[in-house]
Amino acid sequence: MSVAVGVDDLTAWLRRFAEVVHERRDELTALDAAIGDADHGSNMDRGMAAVVAVLDDAPPTDAAGLLKKTGATLVSKVGGASGPLYGTLFLRMAGAAGDGDLDDAAVARALRAGLEGVLARGKAEAGDKTMVDALGPACDALDAGVGAGKPLADALAAAAEAAAQGRDATVPLVARKGRASYLGERSAGHMDPGATSVTMLVEAAAATMGRS
Structure with a gap:
């Protein structure tokens, strides 16, 4: 049986993701320090804190609006590559969400649309050692x-x-995109921070959605 996913479910997902990012901020920063700018943890923590503040202050009343507001907030608050990429992920999800609550198939379509947006924005492919x-x-x-x-x-x-x-x-891969690609072969042996935060995002969804 399909479960309707609405604003409350999506809000719980985003709050959970924000909590995990905050708890593991230093881990994300350490991963990024090895192959990037050492700011992924702080940037994502700041961005998700801003998203939670928006939800507390003026929560959107529909799923698409919530996803759109999340994307716009991340674009405006998160620096580096994370802001545009995560912002695009949520904005594309919003565009695919349609009106009202989401059924199971709509959740899958929305996440797929988010992936397609990330691919278009970042020009990355599977195996490039990125969030993709x-x-x-x-x-x-x-x-x-x-x-x-x-x-x-x-x-x-x-x-x-x-x-x-x-x-x-991603650990054994040689980065082909982003700041990590500047290291060439030296990027191998390190876990990608973007892939790590995306895993947190999906784990947060699994912990909060589809359980009612």
Whole structure:
């Protein structure tokens, strides 16, 4: 049976993600220090804190509006590559959300639209050692689970597992995009911070959505 995902569910997801990012900010920063600008943790923490502040102050009343506001907030508050990429992810999700609550298939379509936006914005492909390496497998697993008629909670759990596997698979890769690509072969042996934060995002979705 499909479960309707509405504003309350999406809000719980975003709040959970913000909590995890805050708790693991130093971990994200350390990962980024190895191959980037050492600011992924602080940037994402600042951005998600701003999103939570918006939700507290003037929460949107529909799913698409909530996703759009989240994307716009991240674009305006997060520096580096994370702001435009995560902002695009949520803005594209908003565009695919349509009116009203989301059923299981709509959740999968929205996340897939977010991935397509990230691909277009970042010009990255699978294997480039970016957030795409976690987000792509997550979308594939979510599509497969929903398509097979699994409960949304189970499909999201599978998506979170796939994201984690994609994240872990970035360790031996040589970066081909972003600041990490400047290191060449020296970027191998390090987990990608963007793939790590995306895994947190999908794990937060699995922990909060499709359980009512």
